[in-house]
Amino acid sequence: MSEEIFVLHENPEWLPPFERAFARRGLSFENWNLVERAVDLSAPPPEGIFYNRMSASSHTRGHRFSPELTGVILAWLEGHGRRVVNSSRALQLEVSKSSQLAALQACEVPVPRTIAAVGQAQVLEAVNAFAPAPVIVKPNRGGKGLGVRLFEDLSTLRELILEDGLDPSVDGVTLVQQYIRPAGNTITRAEFIGGQFHYAVKIDTSMGFELCPADVCAVDGGPPAPQFTIIDQIDAVLKARIERFLALNGIEMAGVEFATDAHGNSYVYDVNTNTNYNAEAEAVAGKDAAQASVDFLIGERNRTYGRLAA
Numbered sequence: 576m577s578e579e580i581f582v583l584h585e586n587p588e589w590l591p592p593f594e595r596a597f598a599r600r601g602l603s604f605e606n607w608n609l610v611e612r613a614v615d616l617s618a619p620p621p622e623g624i625f626y627n628r629m630s631a632s633s634h635t636r637g638h639r640f641s642p643e644l645t646g647v648i649l650a651w652l653e654g655h656g657r658r659v660v661n662s663s664r665a666l667q668l669e670v671s672k673s674s675q676l677a678a679l680q681a682c683e684v685p686v687p688r689t690i691a692a693v694g695q696a697q698v699l700e701a702v703n704a705f706a707p708a709p710v711i712v713k714p715n716r717g718g719k720g721l722g723v724r725l726f727e728d729l730s731t732l733r734e735l736i737l738e739d740g741l742d743p744s745v746d747g748v749t750l751v752q753q754y755i756r757p758a759g760n761t762i763t764r765a766e767f768i769g770g771q772f773h774y775a776v777k778i779d780t781s782m783g784f785e786l787c788p789a790d791v792c793a794v795d796g797g798p799p800a801p802q803f804t805i806i807d808q809i810d811a812v813l814k815a816r817i818e819r820f821l822a823l824n825g826i827e828m829a830g831v832e833f834a835t836d837a838h839g840n841s842y843v844y845d846v847n848t849n850t851n852y853n854a855e856a857e858a859v860a861g862k863d864a865a866q867a868s869v870d871f872l873i874g875e876r877n878r879t880y881g882r883l884a885a
């Protein structure tokens with residue numbers, strides 16, 4: 576087979592559901608693990624479909640420059656007109672929550688009020704702008720909930736800032752954000768495949784903010800895994816606006832997180848272009864989003880290269 580499906584990523588632990596889904600269709604994929612690699616920019620890329628699953632949290636696995644390497648490769652692929660699923664623009668948004676919020680707002684998706692700040696005095700000033708309301712402080716380049724903290728008591732937060740006690744963002748940008756107290760303590764993560772809503776998961780946040788849905792995030796003696804429950808629908812207006820945002824930003828696969836407050840207002844605060852699915856919740860609901868993703872990729876490969884479906 577000359578036209579392959581390539582998966583660009585930096586964490587092999589998240590691949591098994593996709594490997595199984597390809598195997599069920601009698602196929603495999605080209606595994607591009609983007610940690611260290613050289614690219615000959617004067618040569619054309621191979622023919623194929625390229626699925627970008629680069630993760631904002633790569634630095635937490637010691638892969639500080641994987642997003643930059645992915646940027647180089649996506650520019651090369653796109654320059655040669657290759658079909659990329661989750662484009663270079665998707666990568667830009669993956670590694671910058673402030674860029675996500677700006678692009679969401681441009682599509683009339685409600686987002687929490689957020690001040691992005693560089694510098695201790697500026698972070699303090701941002702906190703004061705929210706006082707006395709509680710705030711969320713988080714790194715601009717995040718992932719897995721690391722460094723995301725809620726402060727109900729702003730004086731504690733001010734002291735922490737003065738002691739340089741906040742987890743720094745790898746890009747130096749700190750976000751101070753309106754806290755959306757989620758009704759029933761649950762947030763929603765809506766999964767989109769091929770740019771279309773697939774299903775949503777309700778996630779209980781009472782045990783903390785490290786809400787990675789991949790099963791591998793729940794091991795290693797960490798806190799108990801949060802509860803995930805799949806639901807089939809979200810608000811139709813919100814869904815349509817998110818789908819438009821995804822289409823305008825070259826994002827086809829994503830988990831989009833929002834909190835709904837006691838008044839029923841929803842605010843989107845996180846877009847994960849590298850998304851993982853929770854196996855236990857899928858087993859209960861009879862869903863398989865990895866299979867749906869792989870079937871979408873195979874369909875795109877067949878369409879792009881004029882191949883008949885198997």
Ligand SMILES: Nc1ncnc2c1ncn2[C@@H]1O[C@H](COP(=O)(O)OP(=O)(O)O)[C@@H](O)[C@H]1O
Binds near residue numbers: 687754780783784
């Ligand atoms: N503005 C907010 N209001 C309420 N909860 C929030 C807010 N921002 C983040 N959280 C909570 O923290 C978790 C992690 O934050 P998030 O922005 O998704 O970062 P990450 O990219 O690390 O997942 C969220 O799933 C949610 O439970």
Ligand SMILES: [Mg+2]
Binds near residue numbers: 719832845
């Ligand atoms: Mg998140």
